[in-house]
Amino acid sequence: MTLPICTKSGNDGDCAQEINSCIVFGYRCIDMRENKRLLTSFILLAAMLVLLFVLNVANGSRAVAIADIPAILMGSGGGTAHSIIWSIRLPRIVTAMILGGALAVSGFLLQTFFNNPIAGPFILGISSGSKLAVALVMIFSLGAGLHLGSFAMVLAAFAGAMAVTGFILAASQQVHRMSVLIICGVMVGYICSAITEIVVTFADDSNIVNLHNWSLGTFSGSTWSDVASAGSVVALAVTAAFLLSKPIGAYQLGESAAGSLGVNVLRLRIAVILLSSVLSAVVTAFAGPVSFVGVAVPHLIRNLMKTQRPIVMIPACFLGGAVFCLFSDLIARTLFAPTELSISTVTAVFGAPCVIWIMMTRNKRPI
């Protein structure tokens, strides 16, 4: 006995016209609304970026009239305003944008990798591992009278990041509960931070003040050469992540499903973990640990865009991270001027509630 065959008649195609008329990022969407939402979201993010850029240029210990900014940016007009903007504010602004974007993309990659919405470089202790490695290398090299370049710092940060990531991966083999993994990461972060504190406290050097500021996280003191070094590494890593959009999207369906679609899962996992570590290492090397951007931004972007497609998420997260860090740095610089807040203080105020929000809305299933 076999079942009779019945064919259901599908839709009569009344939405066919609408279907064929919209294309975004190579995806045809059934729904015009989605297209509009993506476009509006990108325009919104770009507008916020421009606004925050202008506010960051204008505000500071010496205020610059917004009307004067175009002239200064075009290179005309000399004087102190010109030099303050070109040698202090602009490199700092661009660094904050690049590193903020890098953090957000790193967070998105980690969330995909661990299939966990609250994974991020800071929460998993990866930033703190980088911080410890950089602090050790800095103190050692200063003690030995060496002056190491920024790439050496990036390498140290990367080594620290990989050490912690390796530990987290080993832990994730043992326990499959994501909450346990997160707690492991937070604890490793505390341990690394504590050791860094000890090392920094006993470091005997005139650079100790800088080292101390750096270990709390700040974009202050960024130079154009920082922009060039950080920018080149971040550009490479983010481009590589973007080019992996397709397999990353398949990986979001689960490892086994990705494998059956033809993804080399092992190779993809290695690539994703390396890229996210490089990105968070660059941030730590140049700005110290910056908290919560990696968790908060991808979450906000997902809720804004209402999609998880990596081909949209990676550029959108980069843009969102840049906006978030410019906003936070503006507050860090100006709220209690001339005293500066550490960047992490500000990002935590806005980012940590996002984590709570995610946990509250996710309580239906165990994280």
Added chain:
Amino acid sequence: MNDKITLSARDLSAGYGSRIVLSDINFDLAEGRIISLIGPNGSGKSTLLKTLMGDLAPLKGNVLLGDRDLGELTRSEIAKAMAVMMTGNIRPEWMTCREMVASGRYPYTGLLGKLRAADDEAVDGAMELTGTSDLSSLYITEISDGQRQRVLLAKAICQEPDILILDEPTTFLDIRYKLEFLNLLRLLAEKQHVTILMSLHELELVRLVSDRVICLKDGHMDADGGTEVLNDVYLRKLYGIGENEFPGYRII
């Protein structure tokens, strides 16, 4: 009959590392047939499916796709020939049903996964066939288990496989959805000549839908034949239920 053979096992042994779970597995599966895999828990059904789909490397022997060894094929070649539907409960957030279905086009799209017109047609066709067109713009998290199974089937269909492997596909479904789902598989086998191999616990359904039943017990093939193997005497033996146990209960 000289039907085209799409999937074969040759002296196959499978397992994990040094632990052999299955041995001496031999079969040839023909196109357009529905083959059900039954057997008690722990008899090696999942291990066999994982080995056939290339998730586990065979410990001994070969898996052949058509006339080529699975190990010699690239991932993309395998994905074009064989689709898999597992009973995971992964529900990605903010993914629409259509995006989920379209992910089945993975082996056919380019570097960034851009869907071409032919891909869109395949997606629309698969959704129409499974009656999921109405769900297109809904998120995976918004639909019922029954609808989700059909969406996952649509995903497998638009992968345009010769072979479809399913692991307990009816687990989350109520009886109506179970029947509708099996009906779809029947359609797929008869109209598109797909070889369908699935593990299934519900013996009544196995009898209803299968062309062939392969029974696994303690890591070997205990029986292989038509639905006539599904009789009370044999099934009691297969599942280790003694003649005097549960008297009066008929398994099938």
